[in-house]
Amino acid sequence: MFDLKGKCALVTGASGGIGAEIARALHAGGAVVALSGTRVEPLEALAAELGEGAHVCPANLGDPASVEALPKAALEAMGGLDILVNNAGITRDGLLMRMSDEDWQSVIDVNLTSAVRLMRGVLRGMMKARWGRIINITSIVGQSGNPGQVNYAAAKAGLVGASKSLAQEVASRGITVNCVAPGFIQTAMTDKLNDDQKAALLTQIPTGRMGTPEEIAAAVRYLASPEAGYVTGSVLHVNGGMTMV
Amino acid sequence: MSDIADRVKKIVVEHLGVEEDKVTESASFIDDLGADSLDTVELVMAFEEEFGIEIPDDAAENIQTVGDAVKFISEAA
Numbered sequence: 001m002f003d004l005k006g007k008c009a010l011v012t013g014a015s016g017g018i019g020a021e022i023a024r025a026l027h028a029g030g031a032v033v034a035l036s037g038t039r040v041e042p043l044e045a046l047a048a049e050l051g052e053g054a055h056v057c058p059a060n061l062g063d064p065a066s067v068e069a070l071p072k073a074a075l076e077a078m079g080g081l082d083i084l085v086n087n088a089g090i091t092r093d094g095l096l097m098r099m100s101d102e103d104w105q106s107v108i109d110v111n112l113t114s115a116v117r118l119m120r121g122v123l124r125g126m127m128k129a130r131w132g133r134i135i136n137i138t139s140i141v142g143q144s145g146n147p148g149q150v151n152y153a154a155a156k157a158g159l160v161g162a163s164k165s166l167a168q169e170v171a172s173r174g175i176t177v178n179c180v181a182p183g184f185i186q187t188a189m190t191d192k193l194n195d196d197q198k199a200a201l202l203t204q205i206p207t208g209r210m211g212t213p214e215e216i217a218a219a220v221r222y223l224a225s226p227e228a229g230y231v232t233g234s235v236l237h238v239n240g241g242m243t244m245v
Numbered sequence: 246m247s248d249i250a251d252r253v254k255k256i257v258v259e260h261l262g263v264e265e266d267k268v269t270e271s272a273s274f275i276d277d278l279g280a281d282s283l284d285t286v287e288l289v290m291a292f293e294e295e296f297g298i299e300i301p302d303d304a305a306e307n308i309q310t311v312g313d314a315v316k317f318i319s320e321a322a
Binding site: 124128173 | 283
């Protein structure tokens with residue numbers, strides 16, 4: 001089950017905790033992977049760890065030209081492009097009253113606009129192949145909101161709307177578009193929280209623990225698989241029951 | 246029929262799965278040949294590949310019949 005042999009997957013933000021784990025899971029499923037991110041060093045380390053069938057395709061998603069070039073580079077490196085995982089994301093947190101236009105725009109550019117442009121960039125090949133999987137990593141805050149994250153929550157909610165619309169446009173061509181919405185996951189970002197903050201958070205999570213990157217990656221591998229062909233336009237929440245929607 | 250018209254016709258027949266004799270010059274992709282909006286996008290993609298040309302979006306919007314496609318491609322190729 002969930003065999004990805006013969007498929008080629010582009011993963012953005014593959015230098016981060018969740019992105020790297022997604023790449024590992026797809027690769028373990030048999031897929032060839034293109035690892036994208038801004039920092040080349042961790043991407044190369046991951047490619048070396050995965051061995052055969054892993055390619056490094058650096059890109060700066062804040063730069064439109066770089067976004068435009070990425071699907072072509074990934075296609076050339078892998079010889080195909082069947083699966084796109086829009087995982088890359090940045091935060092520029094702050095209360096709206098103090099949020100600069102730049103903090104708003106950069107989060108929208110990277111988290112929403114680049115994801116949409118990458119989806120557009122990979123569609124042609126998927127339409128011809130009559131098969132494709134697009135998986136967008138959103139966040140529970142796109143649904144629930146979060147103080148200090150007006151920009152981030154808006155971008156993630158926007159990505160859900162974009163995914164559902166595109167899912168309807170291309171469903172007849174064998175292409176599915178879904179979202180995975182993580183809750184609180186153990187990453188470098190959440191490691192920065194102190195014990196009190198973590199304890200407060202855990203009281204909100206019925207499972208009583210934070211999630212792991214592996215648990216997000218498993219959801220992505222499922223949605224990327226042939227078995228998930230009847231699932232499209234959905235948001236798979238992986239949040240320990242923190243918000244049940 | 247010209248060579249371009251023949252190749253256009255072949256693409257339309259293959260892509261839309263319609264009878265060859267229905268693909269006349271005045272046939273509208275959407276109204277007469279049962280294409281949906283995504284089919285028209287795919288047809289334009291197929292024309293671009295077959296003839297090695299770029300069809301800009303504003304031009305693609307005006308290609309509504311088989312004859313429109315042949316005319317545009319003849320001028321561009």
